[in-house]
Amino acid sequence: MTNSAIPFDKHEYWAQRFEHEASFEWLLPWSVLEPQMRAHNLLPEDSTAKILNLGCGNSDLPLDLYRSGYRNVTSVDFVASVIDRMRERCERAIGWQSATLSHETKDDINPGECPLQFLEMDCLDMSRLPEQSFQLCFDKSTSDAISCGDDDEYTKLRNLCVQVARVVTRPSGLWCVVSYSKFRQFEWTEGPGRGLWRTEQIVEIKTEQHQKKEKHAEATHKVFVPDVHQFIYVNRRL
Numbered sequence: 001m002t003n004s005a006i007p008f009d010k011h012e013y014w015a016q017r018f019e020h021e022a023s024f025e026w027l028l029p030w031s032v033l034e035p036q037m038r039a040h041n042l043l044p045e046d047s048t049a050k051i052l053n054l055g056c057g058n059s060d061l062p063l064d065l066y067r068s069g070y071r072n073v074t075s076v077d078f079v080a081s082v083i084d085r086m087r088e089r090c091e092r093a094i095g096w097q098s099a100t101l102s103h104e105t106k107d108d109i110n111p112g113e114c115p116l117q118f119l120e121m122d123c124l125d126m127s128r129l130p131e132q133s134f135q136l137c138f139d140k141s142t143s144d145a146i147s148c149g150d151d152d153e154y155t156k157l158r159n160l161c162v163q164v165a166r167v168v169t170r171p172s173g174l175w176c177v178v179s180y181s182k183f184r185q186f187e188w189t190e191g192p193g194r195g196l197w198r199t200e201q202i203v204e205i206k207t208e209q210h211q212k213k214e215k216h217a218e219a220t221h222k223v224f225v226p227d228v229h230q231f232i233y234v235n236r237r238l
């Protein structure tokens with residue numbers, strides 16, 4: 001999204017968008033991601049592992065993680081309205097009632113606290129989150145959004161690298177970034193963000209493309225639709 005005409009890095013853009021949009025899934029859905037992540041050993045075995053979801057928007061990912069068994073998922077986004085709505089939507093979907101302890105999820109690690117937490121927060125300042133508190137940080141197109149309009153020094157992306165590095169466990173905490181871009185960089189050898197991450201794998205996934213419908217039913221020529229790939233950057237905390 002770098003140099004995009006749409007200001008994907010701006011709070012105002014997302015705040016306005018969320019006024020009219022209830023639900024939207026950026027890039028690959030969990031049904032595609034989960035098997036890929038399992039195949040590459042990227043998901044914690046422990047259902048109580050703490051997972052951070054950066055820039056949750058109004059995607060189904062928190063619920064998907066819950067349905068995959070995870071009971072300690074914190075989602076953050078810098079738009080307050082989407083955080084409020086996601087908290088309400090997800091609590092309703094999993095039948096969470098904070099006022100009663102008769103809630104069915106006896107396996108909750110923090111009794112009385114919903115397994116899906118939502119916080120209004122700028123990912124470029126996560127100082128409110130405790131240090132080294134997450135085993136896995138998940139980021140689906142939020143690095144893309146933040147990179148949009150970044151400067152030539154990659155100031156924002158480097159800051160994101162620093163912010164995430166502080167809150168994941170070290171060594172070996174994971175930051176999995178799903179991106180449409182083949183050229184995202186998380187590993188820096190000098191300057192801000194240096195020496196924090198090793199990108200140990202980039203998993204390339206070919207996305208489903210649908211042939212564009214011809215205007216005329218009788219048209220016989222085929223339309224060339226190029227393959228489109230998305231990427232999971234597997235960043236390991238050094």
Ligand SMILES: C[S@@+](CC[C@H](N)C(=O)[O-])C[C@H]1O[C@@H](n2cnc3c(N)ncnc32)[C@H](O)[C@@H]1O
Nearest residue numbers: 014025026055056057059077078122123140141
């Ligand atoms: C491309 S959307 C991805 C949403 C969601 N992760 C998904 O997969 O559908 C980017 C999201 O990041 C949020 N965002 C962008 N910059 C942010 C920042 N600096 N801090 C927190 N959230 C941010 C936006 O509000 C938006 O919800």
